[in-house]
Amino acid sequence: MNQYGVPLRYFYAFLLETRLAELRQSLAKKSWTCLSLVALGGGLLGAPLATAVQALPLQNEAEVTHVEPAIAPLLADGIYFYGEATTPNQLGHSYMVFEAVGQQVTGAVYMPSSSFDCFRGEITPAALNLEITNSYTQEVYNYAIATLPSDPVVSAAGNVLTPLALSGLYDLGAASAEELALLQICQSDFQREAELEI
Numbered sequence: 001m002n003q004y005g006v007p008l009r010y011f012y013a014f015l016l017e018t019r020l021a022e023l024r025q026s027l028a029k030k031s032w033t034c035l036s037l038v039a040l041g042g043g044l045l046g047a048p049l050a051t052a053v054q055a056l057p058l059q060n061e062a063e064v065t066h067v068e069p070a071i072a073p074l075l076a077d078g079i080y081f082y083g084e085a086t087t088p089n090q091l092g093h094s095y096m097v098f099e100a101v102g103q104q105v106t107g108a109v110y111m112p113s114s115s116f117d118c119f120r121g122e123i124t125p126a127a128l129n130l131e132i133t134n135s136y137t138q139e140v141y142n143y144a145i146a147t148l149p150s151d152p153v154v155s156a157a158g159n160v161l162t163p164l165a166l167s168g169l170y171d172l173g174a175a176s177a178e179e180l181a182l183l184q185i186c187q188s189d190f191q192r193e194a195e196l197e198i
Contacts, residue, residue, distance in 0.1 A: 075100045075123050075164045081175040082166055097179040106190055108182035118186035
C-alpha cells in the first residue's frame with residue numbers, strides 16, 4: 001500500500017498504462033522502434049506491453065485507413081416462412097412470412113381465414129425483435145421471439161449457415177403465393193411510409 005491506501009500493484013498498473021499511452025503517441029511514426037519495444041515488452045514487462053506495441057500503426061498516420069471487421073450475418077438474405085403448426089393453413093394457428101436483408105426483416109403475421117398485421121424489425125443473436133403494426137388501429141407494438149441454438153449446415157456453395165430457430169415456431173420452408181402476396185403488401189406499405197417521411 002502507498003500513502004493513499006492504494007495497493008502498489010494497482011498504482012504500478014496505472015503508471016504502466018500511462019507510460020504506454022505516452023509511448024504510443026511518441027512512437028506512432030517510428031516503425032523501426034516497434035521491434036525493439038516488442039522484444040523489451042516480452043522479456044521485461046510481460047505480454048501486455050508487447051501486445052500494445054504490436055498494435056501500433058507501422059505507417060504514417062496520414063496513410064492509416066480504418067477497416068471495419070466483417071460481421072457474418074445471423075441469417076442469409078432471403079424469404080422465410082414460420083408457423084405455430086408443422087403444416088401451413090391450420091385454423092387457429094399463427095404464421096409469419098418475412099424477408100431478411102442483412103440484419104433487418106420486413107414481413108407479415110397472420111392466422112388463416114383472418115386478417116394480417118405487418119411488421120419490421122431486426123435479428124439479433126438472442127431474439128427476432130419486431131415492431132408490429134395492427135392492421136385495424138395502426139397501433140405499433142414491440143414483440144420479441146427468442147432465437148434457439150441450432151446446428152450449422154453447409155450450403156451447396158460451401159458456406160456454413162446456421163438456420164434460424166425461433167421459439168414456439170416451425171420453419172415451414174418455402175412460402176406459397178398467398179404468403180408472398182401478404183409480404184408484398186407489407187413491404188409496399190412500409191415503402192410508402194418511408195417516402196412520406198422524406
